[in-house]
Amino acid sequence: MNRIGVFGANGRMGQALLQATYQDNNSEIAAAYVRKTSDFFGINVGPIIGVNDIEQTFCALEQTNCTNVDVLIDFTLPQGMLVHLAYAVANQIPMVIGTTGLTAEEFAKLQQAAKTIPIVFSRNFSVGINLLLNLVQTAAKTLSDEIDIEIFEAHHRHKIDAPSGTALAIGEAIAEAKGWDHNEVARYERHQDHVAKSQNEIGYSVLRAGDIVGEHTAYFASIGERLEITHKASSRMTFAQGAVRAAGWLKNKPAGLYDMQDVLGFK
Ligand SMILES: NC(=O)C1=CN([C@@H]2O[C@H](COP(=O)(O)OP(=O)(O)OC[C@H]3O[C@@H](n4cnc5c(N)ncnc54)[C@H](OP(=O)(O)O)[C@@H]3O)[C@@H](O)[C@H]2O)C=CC1
Numbered sequence: 001m002n003r004i005g006v007f008g009a010n011g012r013m014g015q016a017l018l019q020a021t022y023q024d025n026n027s028e029i030a031a032a033y034v035r036k037t038s039d040f041f042g043i044n045v046g047p048i049i050g051v052n053d054i055e056q057t058f059c060a061l062e063q064t065n066c067t068n069v070d071v072l073i074d075f076t077l078p079q080g081m082l083v084h085l086a087y088a089v090a091n092q093i094p095m096v097i098g099t100t101g102l103t104a105e106e107f108a109k110l111q112q113a114a115k116t117i118p119i120v121f122s123r124n125f126s127v128g129i130n131l132l133l134n135l136v137q138t139a140a141k142t143l144s145d146e147i148d149i150e151i152f153e154a155h156h157r158h159k160i161d162a163p164s165g166t167a168l169a170i171g172e173a174i175a176e177a178k179g180w181d182h183n184e185v186a187r188y189e190r191h192q193d194h195v196a197k198s199q200n201e202i203g204y205s206v207l208r209a210g211d212i213v214g215e216h217t218a219y220f221a222s223i224g225e226r227l228e229i230t231h232k233a234s235s236r237m238t239f240a241q242g243a244v245r246a247a248g249w250l251k252n253k254p255a256g257l258y259d260m261q262d263v264l265g266f267k
């Protein structure tokens with residue numbers, strides 16, 4: 001059994017991760033971590049995820065009874081993730097990370113940690129998006145440089161980072177296929193520009209509304225035709241099951257930075 005510790009266990013993804021771990025035949029919930037200040041601290045996990053045959057309570061990292069974990073999973077916020085990462089490094093525990101919105105400095109810390117522990121970091125753990133990352137590279141390589149490339153993403157009203165980690169991963173994959181520096185071609189803002197778009201740019205647009213789980217479209221448009229490659233997630237269980245799969249894959253891997261494409265064998 002892969003004994004999994006879930007950080008941010010009370011969050012939207014945290015609860016989905018507990019469910020996915022519980023449902024996976026090769027995994028079990030070893031720890032459901034919340035902040036000590038959380039309303040969930042000390043209450044039973046079972047009723048929260050709709051099962052009655054587990055006895056764990058939501059616990060805090062500071063507690064010694066939250067140990068004996070094979071793999072840690074983090075879908076929180078960058079600030080929390082870095083604290084959790086330090087704990088994983090100090091205790092030499094492999095880690096699966098889905099937290100998005102990292103700065104370059106925060107990502108550099110993750111890369112540094114991966115020199116001592118194995119880490120799977122992915123901005124989207126769904127199979128579909130990981131296939132889409134390959135499809136957009138094929139489109140970018142095949143279509144002429146005169147094509148306009150734009151990325152649209154839509155998420156629920158609570159999401160705080162924008163563009164989404166997935167949208168940026170799509171843009172970076174396209175830039176790599178084109179041989180462009182993503183930082184130079186990414187265009188996040190057109191408000192009050194009053195200039196037509198230039199070639200060799202990747203424009204991002206963002207929608208936040210209601211309970212949208214996650215939608216992404218890459219547009220490749222020229223005069224007379226347009227290719228749109230779209231992925232729509234309708235359940236967070238898709239991401240959670242991918243992360244639990246990654247945790248199983250990671251368990252006995254050497255230190256290094258991996259992603260979901262490695263887990264799926266797409267590379
Ligand atoms: N890679 C992927 O496939 C996916 C990634 N995500 C990403 O996962 C992250 C979480 O999303 P979601 O579940 O919707 O968010 P929620 O707001 O529902 O949950 C966030 C969780 O993180 C905890 N948290 C926040 N800050 C800290 C901190 N400083 N220390 C410890 N814990 C902290 C919160 O605890 P508290 O309640 O106490 O504030 C909460 O449990 C986001 O970055 C999102 O983009 C989401 C879906 C898929």
Ligand SMILES: O=C(O)C1=N[C@H](C(=O)O)C[C@H](O)C1
Nearest residue numbers: 100123124159164165166214
């Ligand atoms: O915050 C979310 O909900 C999601 N975040 C990830 C992202 O930023 O790309 C993945 C998914 O789209 C859901």
